[in-house]
Amino acid sequence: MKYTSLILLFVLFSCGEKETILLPKSDSTIIKEVQDYSPIYLFFKTKGKDTLVEVNRKNSISSTNWIFHIDKRLPLRLVVPEIIKLQAKKEGSAHKSETSENYFSYSDSLHHNLAFISFTKVKLHQGKPHKEVVLISNNDFQLTQLKKDLGTTTLGFDQNLSFGTYLQFKIAIHNLHLSNISKEEFIY
Numbered sequence: 001m002k003y004t005s006l007i008l009l010f011v012l013f014s015c016g017e018k019e020t021i022l023l024p025k026s027d028s029t030i031i032k033e034v035q036d037y038s039p040i041y042l043f044f045k046t047k048g049k050d051t052l053v054e055v056n057r058k059n060s061i062s063s064t065n066w067i068f069h070i071d072k073r074l075p076l077r078l079v080v081p082e083i084i085k086l087q088a089k090k091e092g093s094a095h096k097s098e099t100s101e102n103y104f105s106y107s108d109s110l111h112h113n114l115a116f117i118s119f120t121k122v123k124l125h126q127g128k129p130h131k132e133v134v135l136i137s138n139n140d141f142q143l144t145q146l147k148k149d150l151g152t153t154t155l156g157f158d159q160n161l162s163f164g165t166y167l168q169f170k171i172a173i174h175n176l177h178l179s180n181i182s183k184e185e186f187i188y
Contacts, residue, residue: 019043019056024072024106024164026171029115034103037065042082044071053078057086062093066102067116072164079163080124080187087124106167117171121183129156129186136169137161143172146181154182 021043041056053074060066066086070079090096103116133156134145146153155173157166173181 019054021069021071022073022164023069023114024104024167025109026106026115026168027108027110028171028175029108029111029113030171030174031103031116031118032113034065034067034116036100037067037103040066040068040086042068042070042074042079044073051075051078053082055082055086060086060090062090062095063097063100065100066090067105068102069105070163072162072167074163075159076157076161076163076166076187077159080126080159084124084126104167104170106171117167117174119170123184125184125186126159126188127186128188129154133186141169143176146173146176146178151180152182153178153180154184154186156186156188159187 019041021041038060040060043054043056045052045054051074068083068086087102090100090102101118101120103118103120105114105116107113108115131154133154135156135158137158138161157169
């Protein structure tokens with residue numbers, strides 16, 4: 001009887017709450033497969049009327065590629081500080097690999113698979129930029145505003161955009177194959 005009670009208690013306390021992530025969706029695959037990776041999860045949580053981000057990076061190994069699975073409902077103002085912290089931690093690690101990259105994951109709804117977009121070379125900044133940027137603040141933004149013949153274009157994103165909307169813009173911009181897009185992005 002003691003053992004049965006002990007096992008029952010162990011089972012009850014070992015069962016955690018099931019967490020889910022709603023991934024952003026797109027109809028194109030940029031990168032189909034990533035080898036040797038560590039998953040990093042950013043979960044959507046609510047506490048009263050507040051939206052919170054919960055980071056689970058227990059499996060992060062600095063010498064591997066990192067795949068960020070981020071809930072599409074999270075606003076950029078909560079996601080970006082966590083990404084910046086994690087990127088700094090990886091860069092400061094003595095065990096980091098020079099060839100490892102960082103990827104955002106998303107669902108390719110057309111091909112029904114998990115897809116990835118690299119953001120390793122993108123430098124995210126919070127706060128107003130000290131230079132002119134093309135501000136992307138809502139779904140009314142027209143991709144035709146990014147002209148091929150202009151000099152380097154720095155992108156700025158509204159901090160209240162959802163991560164899902166941000167990633168859809170990133171995928172659409174990537175698919176335009178523009179070479180004048182800066183590797184710096186501002187979130188404000």
